Amino acid sequence: xxxxxxxxxxxxxxxxxxxxxxxxxxxxxxxxxxxxxxxxxxxxxxxxxxxxxxxxxxxxxxxxxxxxxxxxxxxxxxxxxxxxxxxxxxxxxxxxxxxxxxxxxxxxxxxxxxxxxxxxxxxxxxxxxxxxxxxxxxxxxxxxxxxxxxxxxxxxxxxxxxxxxxxxxxxxxxxxxxxxxxxxxxxxxxxxxxxxxxxxxxxxxxxxxxxxxxxxxxxxxxxxxxxxxxxxxxxxxxxxxxxxxxxxxxxxxxxxxxxxxxxxxxxxxxxxxxxxxxxxxxxxxxxxxxxxxxxxxxxxxxxxxxxxxxxxxxxxxxxxxxxxxxxxxxxxxxxxxxxxxxxxxxxxxxxxxxxxxxxxxxxxxxxxxxxxxxxxxxxxxxxxxxxxxxxxxxxxxxxxxxxxxxxxxxxxxxxxxxxxxxxxxxxxxxxxxxxxxxxxxxxxxxxx
Amino acid sequence: xxxxxxxxxxxxxxxxxxxxxxxxxxxxxxxxxxxxxxxxxxxxxxxxxxxxxxxxxxxxxxxxxxxxxxxxxxxxxxxxxxxxxxxxxxxxxxxxxxxxxxxxxxxxxxxxxxxxxxxxxxxxxxxxxxxxxxxxxxxxxxxxxxxxxxxxxxxxxxxxxxxxxxxxxxxxxxxxxxxxxxxxxxxxxxxxxxxxxxxxxxxxxxxxxxxxxxxxxxxxxxxxxxxxxxxxxxxxxxxxxxxxxxxxxxxxxxxxxxxxxxxxxxxxxxxxxxxxxxxxxxxxxxxxxxxxxxxxxxxxxxxxxxxxxxxxxxxxxxxxxxxxxxxxxxxxxxxxxxxxxxxxxxxxxxxxxxxxxxxxx
Numbered sequence: 001x002x003x004x005x006x007x008x009x010x011x012x013x014x015x016x017x018x019x020x021x022x023x024x025x026x027x028x029x030x031x032x033x034x035x036x037x038x039x040x041x042x043x044x045x046x047x048x049x050x051x052x053x054x055x056x057x058x059x060x061x062x063x064x065x066x067x068x069x070x071x072x073x074x075x076x077x078x079x080x081x082x083x084x085x086x087x088x089x090x091x092x093x094x095x096x097x098x099x100x101x102x103x104x105x106x107x108x109x110x111x112x113x114x115x116x117x118x119x120x121x122x123x124x125x126x127x128x129x130x131x132x133x134x135x136x137x138x139x140x141x142x143x144x145x146x147x148x149x150x151x152x153x154x155x156x157x158x159x160x161x162x163x164x165x166x167x168x169x170x171x172x173x174x175x176x177x178x179x180x181x182x183x184x185x186x187x188x189x190x191x192x193x194x195x196x197x198x199x200x201x202x203x204x205x206x207x208x209x210x211x212x213x214x215x216x217x218x219x220x221x222x223x224x225x226x227x228x229x230x231x232x233x234x235x236x237x238x239x240x241x242x243x244x245x246x247x248x249x250x251x252x253x254x255x256x257x258x259x260x261x262x263x264x265x266x267x268x269x270x271x272x273x274x275x276x277x278x279x280x281x282x283x284x285x286x287x288x289x290x291x292x293x294x295x296x297x298x299x300x301x302x303x304x305x306x307x308x309x310x311x312x313x314x315x316x317x318x319x320x321x322x323x324x325x326x327x328x329x330x331x332x333x334x335x336x337x338x339x340x341x342x343x344x345x346x347x348x349x350x351x352x353x354x355x356x357x358x359x360x361x362x363x364x365x366x367x368x369x370x371x372x373x374x375x376x377x378x379x380x381x382x383x384x385x386x387x388x389x390x391x392x393x394x395x396x397x398x399x400x401x402x403x404x405x406x407x408x409x410x411x412x413x414x415x416x417x418x419x420x421x422x423x424x425x426x427x428x429x430x431x432x433x434x435x436x437x438x439x440x441x442x443x444x445x446x447x448x
Numbered sequence: 449x450x451x452x453x454x455x456x457x458x459x460x461x462x463x464x465x466x467x468x469x470x471x472x473x474x475x476x477x478x479x480x481x482x483x484x485x486x487x488x489x490x491x492x493x494x495x496x497x498x499x500x501x502x503x504x505x506x507x508x509x510x511x512x513x514x515x516x517x518x519x520x521x522x523x524x525x526x527x528x529x530x531x532x533x534x535x536x537x538x539x540x541x542x543x544x545x546x547x548x549x550x551x552x553x554x555x556x557x558x559x560x561x562x563x564x565x566x567x568x569x570x571x572x573x574x575x576x577x578x579x580x581x582x583x584x585x586x587x588x589x590x591x592x593x594x595x596x597x598x599x600x601x602x603x604x605x606x607x608x609x610x611x612x613x614x615x616x617x618x619x620x621x622x623x624x625x626x627x628x629x630x631x632x633x634x635x636x637x638x639x640x641x642x643x644x645x646x647x648x649x650x651x652x653x654x655x656x657x658x659x660x661x662x663x664x665x666x667x668x669x670x671x672x673x674x675x676x677x678x679x680x681x682x683x684x685x686x687x688x689x690x691x692x693x694x695x696x697x698x699x700x701x702x703x704x705x706x707x708x709x710x711x712x713x714x715x716x717x718x719x720x721x722x723x724x725x726x727x728x729x730x731x732x733x734x735x736x737x738x739x740x741x742x743x744x745x746x747x748x749x750x751x752x753x754x755x756x757x758x759x760x761x762x763x764x765x766x767x768x769x770x771x772x773x774x775x776x777x778x779x780x781x782x783x784x785x786x787x788x789x790x791x792x793x794x795x796x797x798x799x800x801x802x803x804x805x806x807x808x809x
Contacts, residue, residue, distance in 0.1 A: 089695050089703065096687050100536055101737040104587075112703075113696045130584060131734075131789075145491050147503060155486040162482045187678040191685045191706075192694065216479050225652065226645075228497060234590040236583045238497060242645020242652060277644055288494050295653070297500045297573045299580035306570065306636065312558030314570060314635055317653055318642035332680070333691035334701035342700055351644075352657070359665060364674030368667045397674060401665070409663040413677065419660050423560070427642065435676070441704060443685075446678040 103131035108198030119201035130235035147292035153218025178278030202382035206256025232287035276351030310421035321351035324429035325402035336440035350404035364397035414448035510600025552634035726801035750806035
């Protein structure tokens with residue numbers, strides 16, 4: 001700001017001047033003329049006497065701002081609320097050059113600016129194989145049947161009304177694309193945590209356990225080994241789900257997400273929730289469940305979502321997202337304001353249960369300190385961790401390393417590559433490193 | 449701060465549900481008045497999946513020649529005449545040899561010398577190709593192919609990969625023979641720890657969840673040196689837009705200015721001009737996957753379209769009709785699929801934009 005004492009430290013000036021412009025524009029809007037003129041005059045006067053006033057203190061305090069001295073906006077001015085205009089930087093984004101058609105693509109969640117563990121529904125990552133659709137719920141059906149008549153007593157059709165009448169549960173779970181961090185298998189490829197880890201989101205989902213629906217159809221649990229889930233969009237995504245996960249009550253036919261219905265981009269009106277398993281199995285726009293006794297080897301189980309190993313064999317049906325963590329702030333592409341105190345904050349998760357512990361290193365993995373694991377700690381759910389750090393202005397390399405309740409410890413790049421090579425695309429859960437240089441710039445690096 | 453129920457509450461709901469399902473009203477696990485029986489015809493309409501053992505495959509047939517005809521009309525525009533195109537999607541065909549057909553494992557995967565992995569190099573099961581083409585292709589008109597057309601297209605693709613001869617007619621009876629020649633049929637394994645169901649030993653797949661990588665939670669002096677194996681390439685930093693605008697303008701950090709114009713005062717964001725709005729609509733509607741502004745991608749460049757029709761009074765109406773209905777022959781043999789996803793007025797404004805030079809601003 002022109003009339004503010006020089007900001008301390010090494011911070012680049014551009015964002016601040018931009019902010020002030022926007023603030024002024026916003027205040028000008030929707031105000032009567034005399035108020036607007038008064039404001040323009042006032043800010044001109046301020047700029048003129050800025051040097052004199054700076055000695056007295058912060059003009060943001062000494063001169064009451066317009067939002068303190070005027071009437072605000074009415075209720076329901078925006079019947080469906082929106083983030084502040086100053087939050088525009090935090091949006092879903094594509095990674096340029098990653099995909100070739102916007103309907104067959106991915107938009108990443110801006111993890112660099114999110115707090116806690118819940119992803120705002122509008123920022124949930126998107127991965128579509130044939131575009132997204134907004135389905136009329138009164139025309140949507142869920143069909144449940146068997147590969148033949150022996151798997152279920154009664155193949156059934158449910159309307160969305162039917163599903164919403166059944167007893168619901170609400171649970172918080174992460175969803176991560178199997179290809180999250182896939183661009184980084186061989187080397188550093190992307191600048192920020194949004195692109196390196198942003199195929200990751202977490203919501204409270206509400207729905208009906210698939211077990212309840214299959215029992216309503218009279219499933220023969222002894223015969224059933226797998227279910228096939230299928231979407232109603234053009235791609236009619238299909239994935240094989242193990243019956244054990246259904247039986248354990250984990251798999252949900254969900255309609256709710258963070259208190260409202262699912263967003264169309266996330267499968268409105270029905271999607272499958274398969275906790276701990278890669279996102280592609282959480283079939284969106286769910287229209288059909290088939291109960292059978294063999295896996296289906298669908299396109300996204302036989303051509304994609306298979307992991308190439310160094311011996312030239314592919315691993316098929318790799319579904320679990322193993323324990324992983326990442327520091328979200330400070331992270332790649334960010335600049336620390338100045339030396340001194342920082343809260344290092346990040347996310348940890350495991351497809352095998354709860355996060356038990358997260359350690360953080362600021363020296364590239366020579367020494368580690370346990371971070372504070374914040375509650376709630378749920379199974380197969382994002383878990384937030386924080387740790388104090390006083391930056392002395394010297395180069396540093398920040399890393400986090402998570403451990404889950406099975407005792408599994410997130411691996412280093414060297415360890416992961418020794419087993420899986422660099423070409424498997426999927427399931428990269430290596431320890432992420434962010435290098436801090438003297439000027440405070442943070443960038444993406446890989447430490448073996 | 450969360451507005452959501454704490455785990456304890458979720459637990460309580462789950463308990464309540466358990467009590468309910470165990471109660472006498474639901475002794476048989478059924479919910480009165482909810483759902484209805486599916487009819488045979490309904491199941492037939494939706495149950496289109498085909499398993500590796502061909503369960504679900506409906507009888508039919510298609511020759512390589514028939515497949516080529518359908519392919520050229522409906523698939524070439526995105527996948528190339530021989531399934532080799534790398535424009536819209538990674539190649540379908542290429543990278544397999546006669547020897548691979550014998551061994552059932554694609555050698556270039558072992559040697560690691562293939563620049564790209566084509567679909568045929570990876571897929572082990574021919575059922576996957578049938579099932580997927582039938583459910584999802586062509587991209588803009590999924591489920592528009594007849595059963596025999598799908599047989600024919602699979603036959604054509606198998607012939608391109610030299611798995612079946614040129615006079616082959618694929619049917620439900622001989623598809624197993626094609627399976628026995630799939631070049632990567634022995635290229636998959638499931639003996640890993642990442643299947644979340646029962647292990648192979650218990651009648652499922654995999655090793656029951658045993659991880660393949662082991663790290664320990666060492667806390668101090670864990671190594672003597674820090675080896676940085678890779679740094680962010682400069683082009684990758686600037687290829688992702690201005691990172692300053694991808695971060696919050698307040699807080700402990702700011703985004704780095706990667707606009708190349710650090711220090712300049714950015715202009716206030718202007719509302720979208722008519723051209724910018726049309727340009728965005730063309731992006732969002734998928735037109736730009738096939739059209740460049742100046743030059744050809746799959747279809748003609750928009751400026752080439754302008755040059756061809758400039759000054760013709762009815763050009764805009766004709767072109768709008770063409771975009772809506774699709775078609776081929778004006779610019780070559782490759783067809784444009786019908787763009788039925790768009791409202792008429794949007795098609796009109798796109799064509800108007802094209803005929804005014806397709807400017808970005």
